[in-house]
Amino acid sequence: DTAVSQTPKYLVTQMGNDKSIKCEQNLGHDTMYWYKQDSKKFLKIMFSYNNKELIINETVPNRFSPKSPDKAHLNLHINSLELGDSAVYFCASSQSRSYNEQFFGPGTRLTVL
Amino acid sequence: SQQGEEDPQALSIQEGENATMNCSYKTSINNLQWYRQNSGRGLVHLILIRSNEREKHSGRLRVTLDTSKKSSSLLITASRAADTASYFCATEKIGDDKIIFGKGTRLHILP
Numbered sequence: 001d002t003a004v005s006q007t008p009k010y011l012v013t014q015m016g017n018d019k020s021i022k023c024e025q026n027l028g029h030d031t032m033y034w035y036k037q038d039s040k041k042f043l044k045i046m047f048s049y050n051n052k053e054l055i056i057n058e059t060v061p062n063r064f065s066p067k068s069p070d071k072a073h074l075n076l077h078i079n080s081l082e083l084g085d086s087a088v089y090f091c092a093s094s095q096s097r098s099y100n101e102q103f104f105g106p107g108t109r110l111t112v113l
Numbered sequence: 114s115q116q117g118e119e120d121p122q123a124l125s126i127q128e129g130e131n132a133t134m135n136c137s138y139k140t141s142i143n144n145l146q147w148y149r150q151n152s153g154r155g156l157v158h159l160i161l162i163r164s165n166e167r168e169k170h171s172g173r174l175r176v177t178l179d180t181s182k183k184s185s186s187l188l189i190t191a192s193r194a195a196d197t198a199s200y201f202c203a204t205e206k207i208g209d210d211k212i213i214f215g216k217g218t219r220l221h222i223l224p
Binding site for chain 2: 044048102
C-alpha cells in the first residue's frame with residue numbers, strides 16, 4: 001500500500017548502456033514528477049506530467065525520455081548512460097499541477113561505472 | 114536556477130533543544146514549503162505556508178514567512194533523535210508550475 005513506489009531501488013550499470021526506472025502512484029493524483037538529486041543533495045526537477053501530458057521539461061539531455069502510459073505511472077528511460085548520470089532519481093506526485101504538496105517515492109540510486 | 118537557500122548548511126544540537134533553520138529566496142512566490150529527508154529516503158512534506166500567511170504551526174513545527182525579506186524559518190521545538198534528517202525549503206514562483214528546492218540543512222540531534 002505504498003503511495004509512490006519506484007523500481008528498481010538500486011541500479012548499477014556500465015557507461016553507454018540504456019536503462020529504465022519505473023514509478024507508480026496509487027494516490028489518484030493527476031501530476032507526477034522526476035527529480036535528480038546529486039551527491040551534494042541538490043534536488044533538481046527534470047520533468048513533470050499532468051494527466052499524461054508533459055508540462056515541465058527542464059534543460060535535460062535528450063538521452064532522458066519520460067513516458068506516462070497513464071496518470072498513475074511515469075517512467076524514465078535513459079539512453080547511452082554517462083558517468084555524470086550517477087545520482088539518486090526521485091519520482092513524486094501531487095494532487096494537481098496547482099496543488100503543490102508533493103509525495104515522493106523512495107528513490108532509485110543509479111551508479112554508472 | 115536555484116531559488117531557495119537554507120542556512121545553516123549543517124546544525125548539531127542536543128536532544129530537547131530547539132532547532133531553527135532559515136531559508137532565503139530570490140523572487141516573489143505563491144507559497145513556500147518545508148520538506149524532511151531522512152538518510153536514504155525520499156522527501157516528506159512537512160508544511161506549506163502561503164505568501165499571505167506569516168506564521169503556521171504543525172505539532173512541534175513552527176514556520177514563519179517574511180515576504181518583505183524573502184525569507185522563512187522552520188523551528189522544531191523539543192527536538193528528538195528522530196528529527197535527525199536534512200530539511201529543505203521549496204518555493205513556487207509566481208506564474209510557475211514547478212517548485213524549486215534549496216540545498217538543505219543537515220540537522221543532527223545529539224543524544
